[in-house]
Amino acid sequence: xxxxxxxxxxxxxxxxxxxxxxxxxxxxxxxxxxxxxxxxxxxxxxxxxxxxxxxxxxxxxxxxxxxxxxxxxxxxxxxxxxxxxxxxxxxxxxxxxxxxxxxxxxxxxxxxxxxxxxxxxxxxxxxxxxxxxxxxxxxxxxxxxxxxxxxxxxxxxxxxxxxxxxxxxxxxxxxxxxxxxxxxxxxxxxxxxxxxxxxxxxxxxxxxxxxxxxxxxxxxx
Amino acid sequence: xxxxxxxxxxxxxxxxxxxxxxxxxxxxxxxxxxxxxxxxxxxxxxxxxxxxxxxxxxxxxxxxxxxxxxxxxxxxxxxxxxxxxxxxxxxxxxxxxxxxxxxxxxxxxxxxxxxxxxxxxxxxxxxxxxxxxxxxxxxxxxxxxxxxxxxxxxxxxxxxxxxxxxxxxxxxxxxxxxxxxxxxxxxxxxxxxxxxxxxxxxxxxxxxxxxxxxxxxxxxxxxxxxxxxxxxxxxxxxxxxxxxxxxxxxxxxxxxxxxxxxxxxxxxxxxxxxxxxxxxxxxxxxxxxxxxxxxxxxxxxxxxxxxxxxxxxxxxxxxxxxxxxxxxxxxxxxxxxxxxxxxxxxxxxxxxxxxxxxxxxxxxxxxxxxxxxxxxxxxxxxxxxxxxxxxxxxxxxxxxxxxxxxx
Numbered sequence: 001x002x003x004x005x006x007x008x009x010x011x012x013x014x015x016x017x018x019x020x021x022x023x024x025x026x027x028x029x030x031x032x033x034x035x036x037x038x039x040x041x042x043x044x045x046x047x048x049x050x051x052x053x054x055x056x057x058x059x060x061x062x063x064x065x066x067x068x069x070x071x072x073x074x075x076x077x078x079x080x081x082x083x084x085x086x087x088x089x090x091x092x093x094x095x096x097x098x099x100x101x102x103x104x105x106x107x108x109x110x111x112x113x114x115x116x117x118x119x120x121x122x123x124x125x126x127x128x129x130x131x132x133x134x135x136x137x138x139x140x141x142x143x144x145x146x147x148x149x150x151x152x153x154x155x156x157x158x159x160x161x162x163x164x165x166x167x168x169x170x171x172x173x174x175x176x177x178x179x180x181x182x183x184x185x186x187x188x189x190x191x192x193x194x195x196x197x198x199x200x201x202x203x204x205x206x207x208x209x210x211x212x213x214x215x216x217x218x219x220x221x
Numbered sequence: 222x223x224x225x226x227x228x229x230x231x232x233x234x235x236x237x238x239x240x241x242x243x244x245x246x247x248x249x250x251x252x253x254x255x256x257x258x259x260x261x262x263x264x265x266x267x268x269x270x271x272x273x274x275x276x277x278x279x280x281x282x283x284x285x286x287x288x289x290x291x292x293x294x295x296x297x298x299x300x301x302x303x304x305x306x307x308x309x310x311x312x313x314x315x316x317x318x319x320x321x322x323x324x325x326x327x328x329x330x331x332x333x334x335x336x337x338x339x340x341x342x343x344x345x346x347x348x349x350x351x352x353x354x355x356x357x358x359x360x361x362x363x364x365x366x367x368x369x370x371x372x373x374x375x376x377x378x379x380x381x382x383x384x385x386x387x388x389x390x391x392x393x394x395x396x397x398x399x400x401x402x403x404x405x406x407x408x409x410x411x412x413x414x415x416x417x418x419x420x421x422x423x424x425x426x427x428x429x430x431x432x433x434x435x436x437x438x439x440x441x442x443x444x445x446x447x448x449x450x451x452x453x454x455x456x457x458x459x460x461x462x463x464x465x466x467x468x469x470x471x472x473x474x475x476x477x478x479x480x481x482x483x484x485x486x487x488x489x490x491x492x493x494x495x496x497x498x499x500x501x502x503x504x505x506x507x508x509x510x511x512x513x514x515x516x517x518x519x520x521x522x523x524x525x526x527x528x529x530x531x532x533x534x535x536x537x538x539x540x541x542x543x544x545x546x547x548x549x550x551x552x553x554x555x556x557x558x559x560x561x562x563x564x565x566x567x568x569x570x571x572x573x574x575x576x577x578x579x580x581x582x583x584x585x586x587x588x589x590x591x592x593x594x595x596x597x598x599x600x601x602x603x604x605x606x607x608x609x610x611x612x613x614x615x616x617x618x619x620x621x622x623x624x625x626x627x628x
Contacts (some may be wrong), residue, residue: 006337045627054536075540082538089626093533095228098233107537109224155537167626 002162003028008050008060010043020046021058022218030081030162032191033196035201035206038180038215045167047215051197052165053077065162083109086156088198090168093152094140099150100127101136108158126154130184146177153184157194164173164188166198170205182208205221225543228534229550232523239522240555244327247559247602250512252566254505255598259591261501267587268494270463274424274484275366277456278465279322281472283311284479316452319476328459328468329366333360334452336441337382340434342388343405344396351392351432353406353439356456364458367422374400374420376435383437391431393421410442415438415456475502479545509601510536513609516552520613524548531617532625541618550618552610553603560602564595 008024011017020043028034036044049055050062053069056077062069065084069077086107094103104123108114114122127133128155129151141152149169156164164185170178182205188194189210198209206212214221233240241399286307289298313319314333324332335356341348358379362368367376372390379385396420398404405415416436423430436444442451457480459468465482472480472518484491524531531544568590 049623049626052536075542078535078540078543080538081536085534089533093529093626095530095533097530098229104533106224106228110538110543112224170372205497212542 001027002065002121003051003197004061004063005051006061008047008058008062009054010046010050010055010058010108015196020218024060024220026216026220028195028197030195031189031193033186033210034198035209036197036199036215037201037203037206037212039074042215043218044215047150048165048167048197048199052087053081058203082107083159084162085163087157088149088152088156088164090171090185094148095154096139098140099137100132100140100143100177103140103151104155104158107155111159119125123154123158127151130154139158146180148174149173149177149181150184153181160192161194163195163197166196166200169198170200170202178202178205225539225546226550229547229554232527232547233551233554236523239519240439242315242561243519243555244562246512247606248419248562248566250597251511251560251563251602252570253596255564255567256570257501257505258598259596260568260574260588261498262591262594263587263589264497265494268490271426272483272487273458273462274367274370275426276486277364277432278459278462279457279469279472279480280486281313281319281332281455281476281478281480282453283309283313292294293360297627310451311453312451312478313453313478315569316450316455319478321457321476323455323457323472324472326468328461328464329457330460331360331364331458332455333353333357333364334438334455336438336447336451336453338441338444339409340391340444341407341507342396342434345405348407349392349395349432351389351434353408353434353436353441353444354434355438355444357438358435359431361456364456370424371420371422374418376420378419379435379437382417382419383439384414384416384563385437386440387420387422387434387435388418389430390421390423391427392434393418395431406444408446410444410446412444412446414440414443416579449512455467492509495505509605513605516555516606516609516614519555520527520548520552520610521616523551523615524617528617528620528625535620535622536626541622544620545614548614549607549610552606552614556603556606556610559606564599566600567595572586 004027006019006025010021011019011021026045028144036048037045046055050058053064064080069080069109095106098106101120101123104126105119108119108122109116124133124136127136130153132147132150132154135147140148143151150170166185169185170181173181185196185198242425286309288304288307290301293299320332320334323329333356335354335445337352337354340351340353342351358376362376367387371387374387376387388398392398396404400420402418403415404418406415407413414419439449442449445451457472459465462483466484469480469482514537534544571588571590574586574588578584579586
């Protein structure tokens with residue numbers, strides 16, 4: 001079990017008190033490709049941010065790779081995110097002042113386990129895998145949406161994370177690019193045994209994944 | 222390069238124009254700070270120098286005493302209705318022994334006894350009032366550096382001529398005297414002597430130049446109708462003039478005579494000088510602080526512009542400390558560049574002002590490269606830069622990535 005949650009509850013207080021998550025419990029195995037689906041406002045993004053350790057205001061248990069992270073301070077959570085979790089966002093969210101290559105390298109440079117040359121080599125490898133090697137030295141802002149999303153995936157992969165989380169990773173892409181991204185994610189799960197958790201609105205995307213967790217009004221159905 | 226510094230550098234480059242303006246602010250603030258403080262230090266030094274042409278660091282003399290009751294009664298208080306200054310000779314007893322003792326004290330560099338006597342310089346029927354000082358010319362030159370402002374003859378000639386005298390340039394002018402001429406003087410004790418002018422000095426302090434003259438100790442004692450053990454003052458110089466008040470206290474305890482330091486003796490002047498220092502400090506500090514607003518501004522803007530980047534960095538595992546470091550690096554890069562250029566500009570300003578002629582007893586503008594002022598400017602400049610960067614950086618560190626991503 002790579003990730004396990006027990007009885008997660010969360011409330012919003014603004015504008016009025018509202019229970020957005022109500023007793024969520026499930027476990028995810030290594031190498032699973034899981035999608036979180038549900039109508040807007042059902043709490044799936046909120047849940048994803050809790051799983052990502054970025055949101056710490058909730059009650060319940062969150063175990064990542066055997067470590068109960070509830071109550072960890074921000075610095076420890078940052079270190080876990082850096083090493084074990086990769087992110088792909090809906091709006092690609094690259095750092096626009098840097099080249100594609102640098103964007104991919106940044107999480108690994110932060111981790112600091114490898115030398116800069118090795119990191120650069122690995123980053124180029126990831127770019128090649130995603131068919132973007134000729135875009136490496138372009139500024140991130142000069143790429144098309146599909147290309148940016150693939151760069152974001154490469155960045156999420158650079159530290160070989162155990163879990164890759166996506167908040168609507170294909171939400172912004174046309175069907176061709178959606179297919180490319182889906183294939184990449186599936187390969188990562190099945191070949192590299194990396195766990196994928198993605199929030200999506202795309203039913204085809206969800207249906208093609210290994211497992212779909214459907215949510216409604218803060219509960220799993 | 223460390224990744225935080227790398228990111229900071231990228232942001233630094235990305236906003237060139239604003240960065241330049243911020244750097245320019247620091248350059249002006251730092252250079253004016255250094256320049257004004259160098260100027261203050263220069264003023265202090267010149268006024269100190271002109272002081273010490275005529276004043277020792279510490280003067281030991283016998284103070285007047287008010288009459289006291291002969292015997293203290295234990296059960297009643299004796300009152301003297303009309304106390305008077307006790308008539309006594311103003312001499313220091315056994316002056317040479319005291320001189321030897323004082324010379325042995327640490328910090329003391331020059332010690333010599335002197336007598337001063339009010340005199341008239343006789344010029345036909347008219348007389349010029351003034352004061353003559355009797356001392357050992359060799360020691361006195363070490364203290365007052367008389368040779369540096371002697372315009373004719375030399376102080377060394379005074380040692381070889383027992384009847385020699387060095388007069389102020391004002392006296393020489395009025396009486397039309399040159400070295401080698403004779404001068405007739407009458408002291409307040411009625412002694413009349415004719416001395417040979419061996420030197421003329423010019424301190425640029427016109428009061429000194431018009432009234433003062435220097436003679437040998439023995440001549441001075443002769444004017445006062447006293448023997449060769451009669452000494453009114455012992456002049457003391459020490460390593461560091463700023464320590465004069467402490468050393469003066471020690472000398473008072475040691476000798477039992479009154480030891481007055483130059484700071485106490487010139488209270489009014491010192492107060493004015495302190496006010497000048499405070500004003501200069503205040504203005505230069507204000508400039509420095511205002512210059513840091515530029516940095517605060519640009520950092521604040523970068524933080525609001527890059528709030529998405531900050532959220533992404535945090536999602537990727539950068540912690541609050543990393544974010545603070547990124548923005549503080551950026552601020553310090555601006556600060557360091559500003560300080561370096563500021564030092565250069567300050568050096569140019571100092572150099573330029575050194576060649577401006579003011580006139581009077583100052584001559585050229587009294588300013589020069591003051592290493593300590595520059596060191597202080599560098600540190601204060603960097604510290605203020607750091608603060609100006611730290612405040613927005615702290616704000617950036619508090620950014621909650623979830624709230625940014627949810628928008």
